Amino acid sequence: MSTEKNDKGFETINPTTEETLAQYNYMSKDEAIEAVEKCHKAFTNWKIKSLDERAKIIKAIGKALQDNKEELSQLMTSEMGKLLKHSYQEIDLSAGICEFTATDGKKQLEDEVREMPDGGKGIIQQAPIGVLYGIQPWNFPTYQVIRYAITNLMAGNGVLLKHAKNVTGSALKLKKIFEDAGLPKDVFTVLVISHEVSDAIIAHDLVRAVTLTGSSEAGKYVAKKSAEVLKKTVLELGSNDAYLVLDDADIDLAVKTCVMARTYNNGETCVAAKRFVVVDSVYDDFKTAFVKAMENLKFGDPTDKASKIGPMAREDLRDKLHEQVQESIKQGSKLACGGEVPKQKGYFYPATVLEDVKPGQVAYSDELFGPVAALIRAKDNEDAMRIANDSKFGLGGGIFSKDEETSIALAKNHFDTGMVNINCYGLAHPNLPFGGVKQSGYGREHGGFGIREFVNTKAIYIANNKK
Template structure:
């Protein structure tokens, strides 16, 4: 077993850096240092924590070009999308700093068995996050800032291919004034990760990743009676209903499929189109998808860079081939390129039905699955015919009806109507079914890993 991690540029195939893995003893020392830091950090006022969270947002902005350049090198997204990711991170810090003190303030209650009472949201301790590579900065900021605001200390195990981004974020947080060991990046193997989960100082575990990884981490955490938050994969359906504006539908669905190279958990992946619109939508959707340029993300005319790793590209291609073997039809793309890098063409599959990976599983890359529905009701049925439930979308001119469909019938954590979005600090983010549980953003993340403690004064 190797004792190091080597990161590779997915555009060129060139080696970027090599990092030595921490052994069990070194990881344990970091966990224990994080716990010692917690004993002081928990005593800081909400206002002081908010001040430092705000400063982290400014530091992220100050380091935007450095961090964006590293993200482009490590996972291959275009520079402008990397900058947008860091802007979102700064926005999360600003939102948390502004609303955190109120969200975490004590709540007065009048108990029936005493003079007075209140609920205090006490921090729990060390929170361990296992994060993916698709948004190297955002995935980290999303959970860490909420927990830092709550008074917890935070550990990060980042995806191996974005190890440099994890270490740079630790440096930026410290530069902003965060006390030592309140946020630390662990460069560790999966085996050592299990030891971290089991460590008595670790009080909560949060993971963003596949449903397979979620099951393993949740089982290990449950074995040690640790609370978890899981944000897992999905195969989000976007419904093009009978009365949809086809111009809007095509633009929304293309953006929703290829944003971030199609490597987004809440991306549009299955396109469920009613019989009335299917042929017209298909023709225009394929034309627009075909017009997109895949290439070096640093070139100004590139629409999509490479996928993040060659093995991920190969897995996606295997899913496409298995779908075709089971009846799907390739309308464009679908051929694995030769040469360096982790490139994959924009691909559209037709005749997508149950039993194919394109219908049942998550295609984490620029591959779209077209599914024909008889009518609006059938489209809604197909959307919910999934083991996942993260996000989804509805395209319809009748916004009121679409809103009611979203409210009452769409079995997901998020629904976008007449547009596509990824995340916003104001709205909760998370899913149901095999897409996991727990919520981040919108103030919800600040309450996931706190002790809602009842204090009752029986007599004065």
């Protein structure tokens, strides 16, 4: 958690111990503007580096992340409460993104030459556009930064980061890792700023584009502010991902996978499985096994290997989640397990299952950002697909079925999301696109797609004067 100390600063809190980790001062508006100007100046030199030079540094950053794995993982866990093993996995994923980007990025950014009908020649360049502003959340302190920063650094842009306050230490550590790996000073710049100063950064002439990962409401606000100054945005927003358990599903596989998919990273994941839409013919078998597995998950100190769930990142987030659970029960859902705030130090919340979840309930329509699962009964496979799409969100989803061909057809033709997992769960893959539709946002990251979101696809025509 981060709490306001005064109008000039704040402190970060360890969500496991509730003790203060560090205190930070906000940059003034003038200091932030000066940092933007320095980033732009650094960009003017960085943009003319060759793709090979950039790729070499991107690879070095990936290695530096692994070299600093223990220290950075411990820091992330202390700042936001994720299990230490999940912090290690986050570093591995981030290093993988660096490796993929250094190789694939060169292919995506190389000039394309086209012969013209009149005998002339066309060159298509993916040119860097300038300084990019990234506003990032706390749930993956390293990965959230890496996935937008690395592709845009490879593209030749300058990168600004406004990280969530409670992971400020992680943000500053990443800046040091980047520069120790050879990235020129100020090309990647951390802004420790208030929301008011953030608006000024969006409006600044030297800032050419904005990307945000956060809530749908935050996305609407940032999109509006950016549109007022005609700046492109990429938004990765909230979701309420549905995982379908169809009538021919492997129930053991579905239960094991769905428990992990709901509670990974303490359940604080935008692309987590949240609604479990189970066909009537297998509902009781799935429910019995799923509830038992969730009940058996032990919460506790995230550095303890016996713990399966750590604390939620902030006290207010834990309180909001509990209020959503209580409201859903008042609206008619039933508590199958969990649902009580532990009487102990730390912002813990147990693995919780709500059943009889129906339209009109919070658990059906809203995102529950924590280890709370919503069980929804469907009449049949077709009804399950209908329920899955009955959502304002559209980030990810999943299908459990032994019929792979039918599952692929459902995913391609009917699942209204940006990503679909079949008989599995995955957080992200460096070589596949990541992003959603509807109120889950727009634009893509990963898979070679993110690297072209913020470039100037420039056409250069050379006339044939030898005719």
